Amino acid sequence: MGVQINTETAAPQVEVFADRAEVTRTIASRLLAVLKQAAQSQGMAHVSLTGGGAGIATLEAVAELVREGAEAPDWASVHFWWGDERLLPAGDEDRNETQARAALLDFLVAEQGLPTDNICPMPTSEEAAHPEAGAQIYARQLEAFAAEHGVQGPHGKLLMPRFDVMLLGVGPDGHINSLFPGKDSLSVIGQPTTGESDAPVELGPPLRVTLTFDAVHTARRVWTGVTGADKAEAAAEALVPGADVTQYPAANARGAEETIWHLDQAAAAQL
Numbered sequence: 515m516g517v518q519i520n521t522e523t524a525a526p527q528v529e530v531f532a533d534r535a536e537v538t539r540t541i542a543s544r545l546l547a548v549l550k551q552a553a554q555s556q557g558m559a560h561v562s563l564t565g566g567g568a569g570i571a572t573l574e575a576v577a578e579l580v581r582e583g584a585e586a587p588d589w590a591s592v593h594f595w596w597g598d599e600r601l602l603p604a605g606d607e608d609r610n611e612t613q614a615r616a617a618l619l620d621f622l623v624a625e626q627g628l629p630t631d632n633i634c635p636m637p638t639s640e641e642a643a644h645p646e647a648g649a650q651i652y653a654r655q656l657e658a659f660a661a662e663h664g665v666q667g668p669h670g671k672l673l674m675p676r677f678d679v680m681l682l683g684v685g686p687d688g689h690i691n692s693l694f695p696g697k698d699s700l701s702v703i704g705q706p707t708t709g710e711s712d713a714p715v716e717l718g719p720p721l722r723v724t725l726t727f728d729a730v731h732t733a734r735r736v737w738t739g740v741t742g743a744d745k746a747e748a749a750a751e752a753l754v755p756g757a758d759v760t761q762y763p764a765a766n767a768r769g770a771e772e773t774i775w776h777l778d779q780a781a782a783a784q785l
């Protein structure tokens with residue numbers, strides 16, 4: 515039997531915006547509000563970042579809002595994680611980390627009091643010899659921030675923090691994080707991370723580290739940002755009730771309490 519949608523999680527709500535700028539500014543504004551509230555009420559907030567066009571544009575929008583004086587969390591209480599990464603040398607421009615630092619994190623460290631220790635990137639190729647080793651290293655890092663007994667995943671406890679928000683992009687093939695159609699990584703259960711050694715070359719460097727579906731499903735909120743006509747078919751197929759997760763992994767992009775798909779009109783054209 516293939517991978518099933520985890521129906522214990524929140525069904526997707528779909529919101530359509532005019533264009534990428536409206537999508538990313540909406541997500542950015544919501545992110546600031548949720549992190550502020552979470553940091554105040556819990557003393558600590560955790561967010562999982564994504565790469566890709568809309569993902570990085572969202573971080574640029576966060577920086578823009580903060581520069582404009584929007585209400586923001588106490589950054590000393592916010593911890594940044596990643597949903598996936600390319601196993602490349604530190605500073606490589608294809609790393610999601612490198613792009614996120616340039617878009618937002620360097621600014622938050624330099625001007626907004628974000629401690630560098632609160633930035634928790636996935637391992638580089640200097641730190642891990644292969645993707646599975648990288649996955650193991652990141653699992654240990656997540657474990658260090660786990661609540662005393664971990665968070666409940668669909669297949670048992672996972673030793674990792676409870677993400678207040680997980681940001682996700684959706685690839686033109688329907689992938690999220692580095693969970694690609696037809697790959698073994700889709701059926702990894704009971705652990706927060708796994709390695710991918712054969713990501714489609716047309717979608718970037720093939721060696722990846724990714725969070726698993728079980729980890730995705732522990733996040734309180736999962737928010738996708740999906741923009742552009744090349745995403746229209748994947749978005750429509752993933753949002754069909756009972757969609758095939760093996761073919762369209764984004765069908766299983768669901769948070770424990772809330773799932774919101776933020777689409778622009780081009781990406782929503784086939785819904």
Ligand SMILES: O=C1O[C@H](COP(=O)(O)O)[C@@H](O)[C@H](O)[C@H]1O
Nearest residue numbers: 564565566567568683684685691
């Ligand atoms: O490979 C990746 O692609 C997805 C989607 O990126 P996009 O540019 O098509 O929006 C991204 O979310 C992921 O982090 C990245 O590694």
